[in-house]
Amino acid sequence: MSIDTQTAARVAKLARIKVEDDQLPALAQEFSAILGFIEQLNEVDVDGVEPMVSVTPMRLKRRKDGVTDGDRQDKILSNAPDAREGFFAVPKVVE
């Protein structure tokens, strides 16, 4: 499966990783190599096989309703690159 630079650019955008234009061809080539490797999976007959959902079948644990967490604004903000007046500050988001 050959990936072109346009696709590589689209994927980089979806993943929110800036890739310079001159790096796109190399990236596309790497993708192609990896996807080529993955293509082997097409050899397997998966007719009627259920996709694995959880490797260790268990009953999903449930919590009782009740406030057991939160109320720690300082700890939530302590690692923030830019925290102001209790908020996380980020560059303007245009809707």
Added chain:
Amino acid sequence: MSDLNKMTIAAARDALRAGEVTSAELTEACLTAIDGADALGAFVHKTPEIAMERAKAADARLQGREEAPAMCGIPVGIKDLFCTKGVASQAASRILEGFRPEYESTVSQNLADAGAVMLGKLNMDEFAMGSSNETSVYGNAVNPWRAGNSDAGLTPGGSSGGSASAVAADLCLAATGTDTGGSIRQPAAFTGITGIKPTYGRCSRWGIVAFASSLDQAGPMTKDVRDAAIMLQAMCSHDPKDSTSADLPVPDFEAALTGDIKGKTIGIPREYRMDGMPDEIETLWAQGTEMLRDAGAKIVDISLPHTKYALPAYYVIAPAEASSNLARYDGVRYGRRAALSQGDGITEMYEKTRAEGFGAEVQRRVMIGTYVLSAGFYDAYYNRARKVRTLIKKDFEDVFAQGVDAILTPATPSAAFELGKTFDDPVQMYLNDVFTVTVNLAGLPGISVPAGLDAQGLPLGLQLIGRPWEEGDLLNTAYALEQAAGFVAKPAKWW
């Protein structure tokens, strides 16, 4: 005094209780060794004050009336992937520069509760993605072993390269690692130590930076099998904060180490005999088989027909899950945020932050993962890979149902290779995991035991794969193999 860091956990445990040594002395010996070992690139954040504090507390506890747990006073290293409260936890990534968690991972908390002493954080491949510890923001971890007369630096394996290097060089008595596709077992094999990945769900994943949620498991990296049993027991627990954590009691793994494997059935899977497998590996595997037979086990040929599809399936599932797990590293709430130019909005912030913060391999895997999940490809890649995973797991289930107790395979396709060895394409590097990924895909426990040296004097390991939840039994078989192999070699100190 200066050899205290060379002790095993079991020996130290006895010595501490016999009053022959204190935790403070053990810890100091390790700290001294660490300070002289920067060339190994193993410890990337040293925590000597915390270590001495905990050592003191451990010594007091050992004097107390209550029986102290086995790990009390034992100095260990913690892989940088574990969040340790107030201590840098970066997953060896630039994007987590400066991040100091306000919480402690369950596994490292379990060790702390048992009285273990944290010496510092250990090097690893960035976000646990790698098999050679060459993608770390801290620089390479280096194997304490060297080939023949060569001075060339060798990889300790990855992603838990720093952990493996540290244990092999006696910088600590043991270390924690994590294993998503072989990241405990492969480095253990490359450095001549023991490493076990338990059944998926045995160790809590809470507080461990997530790479691939359905594959990640923490585990101990130790100097021998007994130590692995002791430390694994201390690390395991049911954690209600982790929905994938098994609600099962943790058995006394050490108690299972009788060394008696008479009547056990060991399977030798034919599909693990790969084209171009080096003779030495093949020979070692045969030798290991004989050792187990001599110990009284029954040897049977088995087939795990979907083995060859494990690597491609892994390289769909792991990147896919990773692409989603790593979306939170966006410069908004913690870690590094890129410097922005005039007019940059939120999108530019995301793109620059992640381009600067993630290394090349991480970017590659995140993007591959994004691609295989994207519109139009979900069925062709991700869903198909999950179906193949079901088949891989079923291969093992069938074999266990036929009465096989454990499966013996090589751990790696080669001994440790040179650092800086460039591969033509990324897939070449991925082939390092060929023997180990099946175990993560099937969620089974797997252990690597050092079994011999290659012609250049480099350690080689053998892998045993066990039944789900039967780590005790697996450890016992590994114990028998370890006894038979008699591997006692240690790397010559050059650092």
Added chain:
Amino acid sequence: MLDLTYQPPKPKVIAGAKYDWELVIGMEVHAQVSSEAKLFSGASTKFGAEPNSNVSFVDAAMPGMLPVINEFCVEQAVRTGLGLKAQINLKSAFDRKNYFYPDLPQGYQISQLYEPIVGEGEVLVDMEPGIARLVRIERIHMEQDAGKSIHDMDPHMSFVDLNRTGVALMEIVSRPDIRGPEEAAAYVTKLRQILRYLGTCDGNMQNGNLRADVNVSVCRPGQYEKYQETQDFSHLGTRCEIKNMNSMRFIQAAIEYEARRQIAIVEAGGTVDQETRLYDPDKNETRSMRSKEEAHDYRYFPDPDLLPLEIEQAWVDDIAASLPELPDEKKARFMGDFGLSEYDANVLTAETDSAAYFEAAAQGRDGKTVANWVINELFGRLNRDDTAITDSPMSPAQLGGVVDLVASDTINGKMAKDLFEIVYTEGGDPAQVAEAKGMKQVTDTGAIEAAVDEVIAANPAQVEKARENPKLAGWFVGQVMKATGGKANPKVVNQLIAQKLKD
């Protein structure tokens, strides 16, 4: 029990420049689950806290954090499904919806795309007595709410508050069965009513606890019927989604605007772009939300941190057994047991609390009369004071007491209204207050007759006029009521005056 039958309302028709058009509307209502803690974390859901104080490390998506499901939120979703007569899926699963936005810390929302917890159900939307639209529910699923981004506090920065991040939402998806703006508002009203009855969502639209994404398309008359035959959506026209509507009034206005916008495009020969839009209430128009890049690719996949959710039928049955009486049932019962009109029954059952009040007051009394008092007197009075019925200073017993006094002819209607006001503002037992204030009706025919005679004797000219124009007899009634301090029994007064004027 009364079995009510309904006719569906006629679909709204909008006349375009060239043709007539009908509307097709489907809605996705996001209802915040009433619970103490969030869906996957133990942080509080309380509104109005300091920024980022109802946030756990899990909500902030710190490294290594993992979700654990709140069982009560699941219960609320099941309860809602049962209240909408829907199929409960004993096995459901969680998927990640991946996209980047600062108020979405994980970079994905945990939702249920492939296997939602609730399947098909229905809502009967009353429009007028005898007229109702049956709107089919396609599915209900659980998902995490996002945080809040504030964009207007600073020219260069946006500010993020994660308090709401991770609160449990139920997304209730309807089929395109709604045919007009009034129907759409009525649908949301009915849905909100049911959720409030169930106690699964407080329906507070101002706080954003209930919001709707409205899908609108237009089609020519006859096309909808083609869709119904074939199930082919292409007959319904291209739809646009108007997001995050939290006002009944704006929902209607937005639909009106959007329908006309689409009609104008199509009549001019163009095609409607399928897109997401926002309604601007200041300008009364919808605006495209879509950025210049392509639409989101959410890359849904099952969340590997969560196992499939399997609930037991016995648990569902327990929840079903504990359901309160729902609006439709209560309304039918009020009409059947108390003989109320559909209109009155609708008004009284709009909220559980009003219904409970009415029912308490109506015990052992004439339902219609009590309904009259509650709707016309009590509700009006409460509204004036901006008081909720649960805070009513007049209890059902007190109101009932007033009604009893009228029913027993002890006081007359006008007096009763005065008495009502006194009891409302000053309290007390109505019978005692009426006694104390001397409000009891004068029924003594002799006394009244004397008053009537007096008034007639004093006003011979009026008597003449009244004889010619019987309508003018009312003046005499007024005079007699004045003379008796308003206490004469009006019925008796009327009778006597009519009688005497004839003579």
